[in-house]
Each structure stands twice: as structure tokens, then as C-alpha cells.
Amino acid sequence: MNDVVLSVRDLTTGFPTPAGEIRAVDGVSLDVVRGRVLGLVGESGSGKSVTGFSIMGLVDPPGRITGGRILFEGQDLRGLDERAWRAIRGARIAMVFQDPMMTLNPVFRIGTQMIEAVKAHTRADTRTARARARDALGRVGIPAPDERLDAYPHQLSGGMRQRVAIAIALLHGPQVLIADEPTTALDVTIQGQILAEVQTLCRESGTGLVWITHDLAVVAGLADEVAVMYAGRIVEQGRVDDVLDRPLHPYTRGLIDSVPQPGARKRRLAQIPGRMPSPLELPPGCAFAPRCDRADAACARPPAFSQVRAEHSARCVHPLDDVPA
Amino acid sequence: MNAAPIVELRGVSKRFVRRADLAARLLNLVGAGHRDEIVHAVDDVSFTIARGEVLGLVGESGCGKSTVGRLVADLLRPSAGAVRIKGEDPSRARPGPEGLAVQMIFQDPFSSLNPRKRVRDLVGEAPLAHGMVRRDGLADHVAATLARCGLDPAYAGRFPHQFSGGQRQRIGIARALAVKPEILVCDEAISALDVSIQAQIVNLFMDLRDELGLTYLFISHDLGVVEHVSDRVLVMYLGRIVESAPAEELFAAPQHPYTRALLGEVPRLHRRKLAFAQVKGEIPSPLDPPSGCHFHPRCPHAVARCAAERPVLKQIAPGRLAACHLV
Amino acid sequence: MSVATARDAAAKPEPGTLRRVAREYLRSPGATIALVVLVLVVLAATAAPLLSPQDPYDLRQVDVMDNLQPPGSRSWGGMLFLLGTDGQGRDIYSAILYGLRTSLVVGVLSGVLALAFGTLIGLVAASRGGFADTLIMRLVDLQLSLPPILVALILLVLLGNGTDKIILALVVVQWAFFARTVRGVAMVENARDYMDAARGLKLSPLRLLFSHLLPNCMPVLIVVGTVQVASAISLEATLSFLGLGLPPTEPSLGLLIANGFRYMMSGNWWVSVFPGLALLVTIMAFNVVGDRLRDVLNPRLQP
Numbered sequence: 001m002n003d004v005v006l007s008v009r010d011l012t013t014g015f016p017t018p019a020g021e022i023r024a025v026d027g028v029s030l031d032v033v034r035g036r037v038l039g040l041v042g043e044s045g046s047g048k049s050v051t052g053f054s055i056m057g058l059v060d061p062p063g064r065i066t067g068g069r070i071l072f073e074g075q076d077l078r079g080l081d082e083r084a085w086r087a088i089r090g091a092r093i094a095m096v097f098q099d100p101m102m103t104l105n106p107v108f109r110i111g112t113q114m115i116e117a118v119k120a121h122t123r124a125d126t127r128t129a130r131a132r133a134r135d136a137l138g139r140v141g142i143p144a145p146d147e148r149l150d151a152y153p154h155q156l157s158g159g160m161r162q163r164v165a166i167a168i169a170l171l172h173g174p175q176v177l178i179a180d181e182p183t184t185a186l187d188v189t190i191q192g193q194i195l196a197e198v199q200t201l202c203r204e205s206g207t208g209l210v211w212i213t214h215d216l217a218v219v220a221g222l223a224d225e226v227a228v229m230y231a232g233r234i235v236e237q238g239r240v241d242d243v244l245d246r247p248l249h250p251y252t253r254g255l256i257d258s259v260p261q262p263g264a265r266k267r268r269l270a271q272i273p274g275r276m277p278s279p280l281e282l283p284p285g286c287a288f289a290p291r292c293d294r295a296d297a298a299c300a301r302p303p304a305f306s307q308v309r310a311e312h313s314a315r316c317v318h319p320l321d322d323v324p325a
Numbered sequence: 326m327n328a329a330p331i332v333e334l335r336g337v338s339k340r341f342v343r344r345a346d347l348a349a350r351l352l353n354l355v356g357a358g359h360r361d362e363i364v365h366a367v368d369d370v371s372f373t374i375a376r377g378e379v380l381g382l383v384g385e386s387g388c389g390k391s392t393v394g395r396l397v398a399d400l401l402r403p404s405a406g407a408v409r410i411k412g413e414d415p416s417r418a419r420p421g422p423e424g425l426a427v428q429m430i431f432q433d434p435f436s437s438l439n440p441r442k443r444v445r446d447l448v449g450e451a452p453l454a455h456g457m458v459r460r461d462g463l464a465d466h467v468a469a470t471l472a473r474c475g476l477d478p479a480y481a482g483r484f485p486h487q488f489s490g491g492q493r494q495r496i497g498i499a500r501a502l503a504v505k506p507e508i509l510v511c512d513e514a515i516s517a518l519d520v521s522i523q524a525q526i527v528n529l530f531m532d533l534r535d536e537l538g539l540t541y542l543f544i545s546h547d548l549g550v551v552e553h554v555s556d557r558v559l560v561m562y563l564g565r566i567v568e569s570a571p572a573e574e575l576f577a578a579p580q581h582p583y584t585r586a587l588l589g590e591v592p593r594l595h596r597r598k599l600a601f602a603q604v605k606g607e608i609p610s611p612l613d614p615p616s617g618c619h620f621h622p623r624c625p626h627a628v629a630r631c632a633a634e635r636p637v638l639k640q641i642a643p644g645r646l647a648a649c650h651l652v
Numbered sequence: 653m654s655v656a657t658a659r660d661a662a663a664k665p666e667p668g669t670l671r672r673v674a675r676e677y678l679r680s681p682g683a684t685i686a687l688v689v690l691v692l693v694v695l696a697a698t699a700a701p702l703l704s705p706q707d708p709y710d711l712r713q714v715d716v717m718d719n720l721q722p723p724g725s726r727s728w729g730g731m732l733f734l735l736g737t738d739g740q741g742r743d744i745y746s747a748i749l750y751g752l753r754t755s756l757v758v759g760v761l762s763g764v765l766a767l768a769f770g771t772l773i774g775l776v777a778a779s780r781g782g783f784a785d786t787l788i789m790r791l792v793d794l795q796l797s798l799p800p801i802l803v804a805l806i807l808l809v810l811l812g813n814g815t816d817k818i819i820l821a822l823v824v825v826q827w828a829f830f831a832r833t834v835r836g837v838a839m840v841e842n843a844r845d846y847m848d849a850a851r852g853l854k855l856s857p858l859r860l861l862f863s864h865l866l867p868n869c870m871p872v873l874i875v876v877g878t879v880q881v882a883s884a885i886s887l888e889a890t891l892s893f894l895g896l897g898l899p900p901t902e903p904s905l906g907l908l909i910a911n912g913f914r915y916m917m918s919g920n921w922w923v924s925v926f927p928g929l930a931l932l933v934t935i936m937a938f939n940v941v942g943d944r945l946r947d948v949l950n951p952r953l954q955p
Contacts, residue, residue, distance in 0.1 A: 043519040157607055187385035188546065189604040192590035214520060217549070217592035221599035241597060258524035259594055260553030262576060268531065269524040269553070275489055276519075400848055420854040429852050437845035441867040450863075451853035497849070504853060 003034035005072070005175045005208045006055070006093070012067035013047075013054045022279040024050040026232035027068070029305075032176050032208035037199075039223030039240070040212045041255075045276050047232040048212045052178045055210075056095050057085050072176075091121040094169035098181040100161035103168060104153040110164055111149030117168050136167040141197050159190035166198065173205055180212045195222055216259060220244055228252050231276055231287035234305065238312030248314035248321060250292045286316070294318045329412060330373035331540050332397060332427075332508060337406035339367040339392050364611045366392040368564035369406070371638075374508075379534065379541040381555030381572065383548060383587075387611045388561040390544045394512045397542055398429040410508065420455045424505030432513035434493035438485040444471070444496055445481035448503045457504065466503065473536075474499040475529060491522035498529065502537075509533075510542045515550065527554060548591045552576050560584050563611060563619040566638055569646040580647045582624045618650070626651055676948045683944035690937040697752040704746030705731050709901060716741045720920045736922040738912060744922060747908055748930045754904040755934070758815065759885035762822035766884075767877050769823065770830025771869070775861055777831070778838030789835065795828035801890060808896040818897035822884050833876050837869045871949035878942030882935045889931055905931045 013025040025047045032038055042048040053059050055070055057077065070077040072093065080088070097103060105113060114133035118124055124132070130149065137145035140163045153161055162182055169177055179198070183191040199222065202209045211222060219226050220240060227237040228249065236249040247253045257270035274291045283289060285300040292299070298317045305315045341364045349359035367389040374380045382390045395401040396408055399415040408415060410426050418426065431437035438447060449467040452458045458466045468478035474495045485493055494514065501509060511530065515523040527550060533539055545551050551558060551572075558575045560568040560583065568581040579585045586604040606623040609615055615622050621631035630650050638648040678684050696703060706713050718727050718741035725733050735744040777788040795803075807821040841847065842865060850864050889906030891897040893913075898904055903911070905927045912923030 043521065159607065187608060188548070188587060188590050189385060189608070192604065195592075195599075215592065216520070217594050217596075220594050221592040221596055244594060244597075255520055256594065258521045260527070260549045261594065262549075262552060265553055265572065266531070268528050271524040271528055272521040275491065275522065395848075398852055400852055425852075425854060427852075429849070431845040431849060433845055437849055439846040439850070439864055439868070441870075442864075451855060454855055454859070500849065500853075 004031045005034050006032040007071040008051075008055060008068065009071065010068035011051065011054055011065065011070065013050055013059055013063065014066045015063040017280075019280055021066075023066075023232050023282075024063070024279060025054060027305075028229070028232075028234055029068075030210075030227055030234065030237070032210055033225075034175070034208050035203060035206040036224040037202065037209045037211055037222055039219035039226040040210055040229065041214065041216060041219055041226055042229035043214055043255075043276060045231070045278065046229040048214075048229050049180050051229070052095065052180045052210065052212050055176075055178060056089060056093060058095070087121070090117065090169075090174075091172040092174050093176045093178070094172075094174040095178045095180065096162070096165050096169050096182045098184055100158070100165040100182075101153065103165040104161060106153050108152075109149070110151055110153065110156075114149070114164075114168055114171070117171055121172050132171065133167075136171050137164065139170070139197075139201065140164075140167045141193065142167070157190075159186050159194065162186065162194060163197070166194070166201075170201060170205070170207070174207060176208045176210065177202070178210045178212070181214070183218070184213065184215070191218075198222075216244070216255060228255070231282060232279060233287065233315060235288065235316065236312075236314045237305075238309075242309070242312045246309075246312075246320075248308050248312065248319040249288075249316050250294055250318075250320060251288045252314075253320055254291075331376040331411055332374035332542070333407075333409040333412075334373075334393075334396070335371050335407045335409070337367060337370050337393075337396060337403045337408060338365065339389075339396060339401060340365055340404045362612060365564050365614070366611065367396065367403075370561075370564075370566055371406075372559060372566065372569065374540055374542060376507075376540055377534075377538055379543055379554055379556045381551035381558040382542060382544045382561065383546065383551050383558060384561035385546065385587075385608055387563055387608055389564040389611075390561050391512055393561070394429065394510045394542060394544045397508070398427050398510045400429065420451075420504075422456045424455070424457055425451075426506060427508045427510060428501035428504060428506040429510045429512060430494070430497055430501055430514040433517050434490045434497065435517075437497050438493055438500075440485055443482055443484055444476075447485075447496060448481075448499050451500075452503050455504070470499045470503045471496075473502065473533075475525075489522075490518055491525060494518060494522075494526055495529070498526075498533075502533070506539070508540045508542070510544070512544045513546065514543075516545065516547065523550070530554065548576075548588065549593060560587070563609065563614050565619060565648065566646075567620065567648045569638070571644055574645060580641060580645070580652050581649050582626055582651075583620045586623075618648075673948055677944055680944055683940055686937045686940035686944070689933060690941055693752060693934050693937060694756065696749055697756050700746075700749040700753050704743070704749045706743045706746045708742035708747040708750060714741050720915065720923070722920075723922050723926075735926045736920075738908075738923045739915060744908075744926050747903070748905065748927055751903055751905040751908050751927060752930060752934065754815075754898065754902050755885050755888060755906070755931070758819055758822070758888050758898075758904065759881045762819045762826065762884050762888075763877055763881040765819070766823045766826035766880065767830050767873060770827040771834045771866070771873060773827065774831040774834030775838055775866060775869075777835045778842055779857070779861055779865070785835075788831070792828040792832050792835075795825075796832070800825040800887060804887065804891055805894070805896060808891065813897060813899050815898060815902060818888060818891065821891075821897070822887060825887065826880055826884060829880065830873070830876065833872060834869055837872045838865055841865055841868045871945075875942050875946040875949065878938055878945060882938035882942070885931070885938070886935055905934075 008028060008030050011025055011028045012023060015022045015024060028051055030038065040048045040051065054065050059065060065078055111130060111133060115126060115129040118129035118132050133149060134145045137148055142148055142160065142163055183194055198209065211219065213219060223240050225238065226240050226243050227234050228251065230251050236243055236247065236252045243252060244256060247256060254272040258272065260269060272291055277283065277287060286303050289295040289299040303315050303317045305313055307313045308319050308321055343362040353359055370393060382393060384390045392401065396403055402416060415427065445467050448470055449463050452466060453460065453463055467481055471478045471481060476492060476495050476499065485496065488496065515526050518526060531554065534541065543551060543554055555572040558570060558572050559566050560581065562583050568575065568579065568584045576588065579588050590604060592599065604623055617632045617634050618636050621627040624631065636648045636650050638646050641647050641652055701707065708714060718737050719739050721733050721737045723734065723736040727733065733743050737743055738747065773788055777785045804821045804825050807824060808817060811817040847864060850860055888897065888904060889909065892904050892906030893910040898907060908927035909924050912927065915923045
């Protein structure tokens with residue numbers, strides 16, 4: 001797999017609080033591959049969004065990256081100064097957020113903002129920039145792009161705004177696109193449209209996509225690989241079919257069983273007792289042990305992330321490894 | 326199955342009118358064309374719920390499902406048509422020692438509990454006010470209700486912000502149960518919760534239904550959950566019911582083009598590498614819905630009649646209804 | 653679902669709201685100082701008779717031969733005039749303490765009364781909506797569009813002088829601000845789900861208003877009230893400066909400033925400046941405390 005465009009190794013991001021330093025991201029490693037989709041799955045508090053922000057260098061002080069490397073195009077992004085970051089952010093690595101109004105300024109027209117985005121990274125005159133913006137809108141499936149360029153964000157629907165945000169993110173053909181729950185707040189049919197467009201775009205342009213979500217079903221439909229996060233750590237990672245059909249980590253199993261399946265109507269859903277610990281109250285060993293029915297004394301030491309099957313790893317000393325019959 | 330349905334809506338419509346204000350009306354006198362803005366949130370909807378049944382209600386933004394929920398819970402009065410709870414007009418019902426017939430569970434666990442009230446007041450205020458319990462029996466009633474919802478009664482003295490989202494939702498359910506309702510309207514009651522907590526609350530709903538014989542109107546945009554819990558499902562689009570069927574049949578063989586598109590778009594765990602996008606176009610604004618069948622601009626099978634004439638919700642098979650000219 | 657699961661899922665016991673607010677408030681050194689100053693001011697005003705060497709309004713204690721003594725000088729009888737004396741021989745320091753008392757009483761009392769009245773009106777407007785709301789808000793707009801000093805002046809000219817009259821005038825001038833603020837907050841809170849839930853429980857309208865809605869408007873009210881008291885004190889000082897409102901036997905800081913003004917040009921600056929400083933410090937303390945309370949009580953900043 002030599003088409004790795006972004007490689008994160010042992011990333012750790014912390015936020016100092018009066019009660020101590022919170023490790024929102026704790027030793028996360030992942031690879032983003034050209035043209036493929038990595039799903040980053042977790043519930044609230046798992047650290048998935050902070051991982052995305054860390055890669056983009058968008059962690060606000062006093063929070064900061066405290067360890068690890070982010071390798072991109074031969075350099076470690078962690079060591080970059082703000083000027084070097086600005087050359088990369090938006091052009092080589094781009095991000096889309098859950099709320100499109102985090103990308104769009106409500107008091108400027110769409111066209112103005114997109115032209116500004118074009119000019120930020122290329123020398124282009126306004127006419128050329130506008131043409132590029134128009135093309136970008138067309139590529140994300142927005143009808144009548146010329147009219148849309150003159151519109152203000154509030155004149156567009158939520159789905160349209162998100163599409164504009166994606167268009168802006170893809171303006172400069174980034175190597176990596178990080179999408180943080182962009183369709184969570186949208187209706188199902190609109191989500192479907194956006195997922196379709198994103199799928200096509202990434203396939204055509206070879207952009208590596210990181211799709212951050214809590215929705216396993218979206219990952220099932222969209223992603224090639226999936227990484228499951230819990231309490232700041234990746235607990236399982238592998239190909240989508242492997243992880244969803246033969247999960248190794250009890251938490252992944254629990255998440256899958258929590259989702260209603262057709263054919264099991266009216267039956268009690270398997271539920272994981274308790275809830276995810278807050279970063280201030282992490283148990284010393286495996287973070288999931290208090291909720292796990294397979295936990296024992298061995299789980300009091302932090303388990304290492306180990307490969308259990310081909311291209312399928314888990315952070316567990318008692319993985320759900322089926323013994324071949 | 327008992328004879329009379331416990332919930333009945335007959336030809337119910339709900340319009341929200343934003344009147345042109347004084348300035349606009351003055352301008353109208355000199356020829357400006359400001360109109361009152363009317364949103365037909367619910368447009369001539371009729372259905373029944375049998376006692377003990379779980380009716381699922383699905384649809385996307387602007388379909389009116391939340392409004393229907395509030396009409397059933399008597400938080401809104403219909404602009405036209407009639408809502409009947411246990412055969413009576415809920416606006417005439419007087420709360421008394423026997424409790425309230427309908428209660429609603431809200432979506433947002435953070436804003437649906439009064440932040441200034443302790444849990445025991447949230448749960449115990451209404452039963453005391455309506456004479457359902459006496460003051461000396463209140464603490465026991467509250468404790469029993471909390472325990473039934475999976476909460477430790479020892480925490481009754483705390484404030485909502487001291488609990489997690491899932492626990493707050495349980496408090497909301499306890500608040501509803503304390504007045505001994507027979508019908509629960511769940512308006513996206515699990516949407517704001519994490520997946521693993523959703524499973525806990527869904528199980529709680531199912532347990533309560535078995536223990537207390539409750540009837541549910543389960544409103545959600547999450548089709549997977551609706552399929553799991555419902556006996557029957559209604560599909561709404563822009564204020565109208567487009568399809569009604571038993572849950573299994575609806576999900577196995579949807580008839581209405583919108584239902585088909587909706588189910589085609591829904592990511593499910595077992596559907597890998599989906600090719601998305603089967604529905605073109607945006608959801609129209611409820612302020613300016615398309616003529617005739619609301620779905621016709623986005624429908625792959627639309628014909629001329631669809632733009633001209635509103636389809637009637639009619640029976641297409643035993644127990645199945647659909648509003649489409651072509652089915 | 654076992655109770656044990658709920659127990660281990662519950663949050664750690666948290667301190668009550670009051671303690672949490674207090675702890676958060678005290679994180680800012682500036683605001684803490686302001687609070688201390690405010691407490692000192694209130695204590696000083698309350699204990700005026702104990703703290704002042706002279707009752708400046710007891711004519712037997714005041715000797716006109718002591719007039720216009722600079723700060724630090726002594727009277728014939730040996731009493732120290734810490735801040736000097738005024739034109740009649742009154743000790744400025746004592747006069748400030750007594751004047752503070754009057755200013756605070758008038759300011760706080762009028763603030764509280766305006767808050768009560770304005771809140772009631774605002775709540776009624778928010779919960780009734782429709783025509784009642786429109787009518788009330790136009791009245792509020794009318795009231796707020798008139799300059800407060802002008803309205804107070806006219807009222808005092810009509811009513812005459814007296815502590816109760818000035819309190820009434822200040823209430824008339826201030827209630828509208830509370831009404832508008834409360835109406836805004838109440839309308840937002842009224843639309844929240846918990847109010848719908850309370851309505852769904854078929855609780856009586858009075859209970860909804862006072863037991864459910866009002867407590868959620870309190871944080872805003874506390875903040876606005878604190879700042880309004882400062883404004884009331886300032887307004888009262890202005891009116892007294894102009895010679896209206898309080899009788900000369902119960903002067904407030906404003907009157908002291910006014911009386912001392914004529915001596916400014918002849919070099920006896922202390923007669924006006926010290927009461928002015930006292931007024932400034934008091935108003936600033938109220939404002940800083942109110943500001944900090946607003947930050948601390950802001951629900952969006954809560955965890």
C-alpha cells in the first residue's frame with residue numbers, strides 16, 4: 001500500500017484543565033490512502049473529532065498536540081509554523097464540518113467566499129477564480145451554479161450549504177479530505193445525494209477521504225477501511241467487511257448489536273451497560289474494561305494495539321477471535 | 326383487538342400563519358403584494374392507533390411528523406378536523422386523579438428538563454397538583470417511577486445538569502409515566518443520544534409497553550429503529566401521509582415512490598459499498614409546496630396527472646394504504 | 653436495566669449551584685476586588701453612625717468656623733477632618749458615609765421595585781402574546797424613548813421633593829428596561845421543550861409562569877438588576893445635583909457634589925471631589941460585579 005498520502009503515528013492531543021490534563025486523543029495511528037475512504041467511528045467523547053482537528057492543526061490553545069507525528073508529503077506537520085500550515089490547509093489537506101456555517105461566512109456571498117478561497121492558494125484573477133468556483137459547484141451537483149454564486153448562505157438549504165462547503169474543500173484538489181460528521185444533521189435523501197457526490201469525487205480525483213461519524217451504517221455503505229475509537233484510543237481497525245462482520249473488540253461488537261437489524265424486529269437490543277468514561281476518569285488499563293463482560297485481571301494493564309488477523313487489528317487482550325471450527 | 330381505537334385523527338390539518346405585520350399591510354394598500362405566510366404543516370391527515378399498538382411515523386424535514394405528534398399530545402390544536410383520544414376531544418379533558426391520557430417524550434434531553442427543578446419536583450409536581458397522590462405518598466411514587474425507568478431513586482434530589490444525556494431522557498420518561506398515561510408520543514426521543522444509549526432507551530420503551538400496556542406514537546427519522554419497534558408505519562411527506570402499512574410489509578415491499586426512494590437511501594449496516602443517490606432534487610419548502618402530488622417534481626414515475634391532482638390515500642391491499650395515482 | 657448500571661453511570665456528586673457560581677465568580681481577581689469593595693461600601697454605609705466621627709446633620713456638632721478646612725486638618729476641638737470640611741463646616745468623610753447610605757437605599761430600593769414591577773409586566777407580555785404583548789411593548793418603547801432624566805425631572809417637579817417621591821420617579825424610569833429584558837428571555841424560555849412538557853402536564857397557567865418560567869429568567873434579572881442599581885444611583889445623584897428629589901436634610905452623594913461645586917474654582921477642590929470619587933467607586937463596583945455575574949451565570953458557558 002504505497003499510496004499512503006497521510007500517515008499519523010501515535011498522535012496525542014491534550015487539553016489542560018484545572019482538574020488535570022485531558023488526553024482527548026491518546027496514541028492514535030492511522031493511514032490515509034489515495035482514493036480510498038477511511039471511516040473513523042466513535043460516540044461522543046471518543047476523540048474522533050479532535051483527531052480530525054489535530055491533523056488539520058486546528059486545535060485551539062490551551063489544547064495542543066503533545067506527542068506523535070503527522071507525516072504528509074515527506075514532512076512532519078507537527079513541526080510546521082503557521083505560515084507553512086496555511087499553505088497546506090485548504091489546498092493539500094481540507095476539512096468539512098458538521099455545520100456548514102463553520103465554513104461559510106453569513107455576511108458574504110458564496111461567490112465572494114469561493115473566489116477568496118481560490119485566490120488564497122493560486123495566482124488567479126477574479127474572472128478565472130469565478131470560473132473555477134462555478135465549475136466546483138457544478139461538480140458537487142448544484143444546479144444553476146451562477147445564481148448560487150451570487151446568493152448568501154442563508155438563502156440556501158442545509159444540504160446545499162454543505163455541498164458548497166464540500167466544493168470549497170475540493171477547490172484545490174487536496175490530497176486528503178477530512179469530513180467531520182457532515183451529513184449528520186441532514187435528511188436521509190439529501191445525505192444520500194451528498195454521499196454519492198463525495199464518493200464519485202474522491203474516486204475521480206484520488207483524494208483520500210477520512211469520514212468521521214458515529215453512524216456505523218454510513219461507514220458500512222461508504223468506507224473501505226474503518227477505525228473504531230473509544231476514550232481517545234483506536235480500539236479496532238481493519239477493512240469494513242472484516243470489522244463489521246467479524247468484529248474483534250467487544251466494544252465494536254456492542255456497537256453493532258446496539259443497531260437494530262432487519263429480521264430481528266421487536267427483540268431486545270443488546271445494550272452495553274454504563275457509558276463511556278470521561279477523559280478525567282479513565283481506568284488505568286483498558287478503558288472499556290468496566291463495561292466489558294470479558295474483562296479480567298489482565299485488562300488492568302493498557303492493552304497494546306496488535307494485529308490479530310490479516311489487516312485487522314484490535315486493542316484487546318481478549319479479542320473476539322473465532323476459533324476456526 | 327379491541328373495538329374502538331384509542332387515538333383517532335379525522336381530516337386533521339394544522340396551518341401556521343404568519344400574518345403580514347402592520348407595515349406590510351399598509352404597503353399592501355398602495356399595491357405591494359405582501360401575503361400572509363401560511364405553512365400547511367399538516368394537510369388533511371387521518372389515521373387511528375389501536376390500544377397497545379406501536380405506530381411508527383417517519384418522514385424528512387417539513388413532513389409534519391412533529392406537528393402530528395404535538396396534535397396528538399394536545400400541545401397544539403388543529404386548524405381543521407378532529408383529534409380524539411379515547412373517543413373524546415383532548416382539549417376538553419380535565420386532568421384529575423386518574424392521570425393524563427397522553428404524554429410526550431421530547432427529543433433534546435438538554436432542553437426538555439427544567440434546569441432549575443430537582444428531579445423529584447420534575448417527576449412529582451404534576452401527580453401532586455392533579456391529586457393523583459397525596460403529599461405523604463409522593464416520595465414513594467416518585468421513587469417507584471424513577472426505578473421503573475432505570476434510575477436510582479437516591480438521585481432524586483439532583484438537578485438535570487448533573488446527569489448524562491441518556492439519564493436525562495430517562496428522567497423525561499419518568500416525568501411522563503408519573504401521570505399514568507396510556508399513550509406515549511415519542512418525538513425523536515432517541516435521536517440526540519449516542520448509539521449505545523439509544524439501544525438502552527429503545528429497550529426501556531419496549532419493556533414499558535409490555536409491563537404497562539402502553540400505546541406508542543413513535544416519531545423518528547431513523548428508519549432502522551422504526552422498523553425495529555413498530556407494528557405499523559406511516560410515511561409522511563410535506564404534510565401528507567403517503568403510505569401506511571404494517572412494518573414488515575412496508576420495509577419489505579414499499580409501494581409509494583417516495584417510500585421506495587427513502588428506503589433506498591438509508592444506510593444500513595449490512596449494505597456495503599452503496600451506490601447512493603436515487604432521489605434527485607431538494608425537499609421543497611413547506612411555504613410553497615408543489616401542486617397536486619407534493620412529490621411529483623422528484624418522482625421518477627411522475628405523469629401529467631400527478632402535477633394536477635392530489636392523490637387520495639386509498640387502500641391498495643388489506644391493511645395497506647398509499648397516496649399515489651400510479652399504485 | 654439494572655439500577656446498578658444507572659448508579660455507576662451517574663455523575664459524581666457536584667456542589668450545589670450557589671457554591672459553583674461563587675467559585676467560578678472568584679476566579680477573576682478584578683471581580684473579586686470589586687465584590688470586596690462593594691461589601692465594604694455597603695457595610696460602611698450601614699455603619700455610618702459608628703464610623704463617622706461626626707453626625708454632619710446634627711447642627712450641634714457642626715461649627716461653621718470649621719468651614720473649608722483642607723483634608724487632614726483638625727478642628728478647634730481636635731477632631732480630625734480626614735477629607736476636609738465643606739462650606740458649613742461639615743466633615744466630608746462623615747458626610748460621605750451618610751450620603752452613601754442615602755444613595756444606596758434609594759438606588760437599591762428603586763432598583764428592586766422596578767425589577768419586580770417590570771418583571772411582572774414582561775412575564776405577562778411574553779406568556780399572553782398577541783395583542784397584550786404588542787400593547788405592552790409599545791408602552792415600553794414609549795417609556796424608553798423618553799430621556800430618563802427628563803421624565804424624572806418632570807415627575808419630581810410635579811410631585812415635589814422627598815425620598816419616596818424620588819424612589820417613585822426612579823421606578824417609573826427604570827421598569828421598562830426590566831420589562832423588555834424579561835420579555836425577551838421569557839419568550840425564548842417559553843419556547844423550550846421543558847415548558848412544552850409542563851404545558852403537556854396540564855399545570856395551571858400561574859404555576860407555569862411563576863414556578864417554571866420565572867426561575868429561568870432569574871440569572872438575567874440578577875445581572876440586569878445589579879447594573880441598573882448602579883444606574884439608579886447615578887441618576888439619583890444627577891437629580892440631586894440639580895436640586896431635585898431629596899430634601900437637603902438627607903443629602904445623597906449627588907447633593908454633596910452639587911454643594912461642593914461652587915467651591916471648585918476657589919481651590920477648595922475636596923468638597924466636591926471626594927464625594928465624587930465615592931460615587932464613582934460605588935458605581936464601578938456594582939458594574940464590575942454585574943458584569944462578572946453575567947459571565948458566570950451564562951448558561952452557554954456551563955459545562
